[in-house]
Amino acid sequence: MDTDTVLPRRCPPEQAATVIAMGSHTPDARELDGRTLHGARNVVEDVRTATREAADISDAFSAGDISDLVPLHEIVTGQRPVKSGRRRVFRSGGMAWEDLVIAKTVLQK
Numbered sequence: 001m002d003t004d005t006v007l008p009r010r011c012p013p014e015q016a017a018t019v020i021a022m023g024s025h026t027p028d029a030r031e032l033d034g035r036t037l038h039g040a041r042n043v044v045e046d047v048r049t050a051t052r053e054a055a056d057i058s059d060a061f062s063a064g065d066i067s068d069l070v071p072l073h074e075i076v077t078g079q080r081p082v083k084s085g086r087r088r089v090f091r092s093g094g095m096a097w098e099d100l101v102i103a104k105t106v107l108q109k
Contacts, residue, residue, distance in 0.1 A: 015039075016085050021056075022092035030056040032091065034065035040087035043070045045098075053093055 019040070021031040037060045044050035047069045050057045060066045072090070074080040082088065 015087055017087050019087065019089045020092075021089070022094040024054065024056075024094070027053065027055050027058070029054075030059065032056045032060075032089065034060045034063050036087075037089060038065040040066075040089045041070060041083065042066055042068070043072055043075055043088070043090045045072050045092055047071055049093060050091060054091060057091055 019032070019036060024031050033056070037056070042057075044054075044057065050069060051061060052058070057066070057069070070080050075082060
């Protein structure tokens with residue numbers, strides 16, 4: 001296993017795979033490498049937050065491995081279609097405050 005990413009470098013995911021990575025939200029923590037992100041439909045909760053707090057996303061931008069991030073709300077609302085045959089990556093920062101807001105809303109209903 002690679003020491004700084006979740007997926008081993010020698011074993012990148014298939015082109016049509018769906019990859020979900022969540023949890024790291026510091027500028028020095030990486031879950032995915034540029035090969036996993038390159039050519040994928042990369043979906044994030046919020047573009048500004050992802051480029052500021054997710055080292056794997058900001059590093060991939062700097063290296064030219066990715067040039068476009070899709071905010072999750074654009075997928076959910078149908079503004080951007082999800083194409084088959086292309087790797088899909090959802091990279092979440094795992095923000096606990098969002099979990100609390102959702103839990104509170106659900107409990108109040």
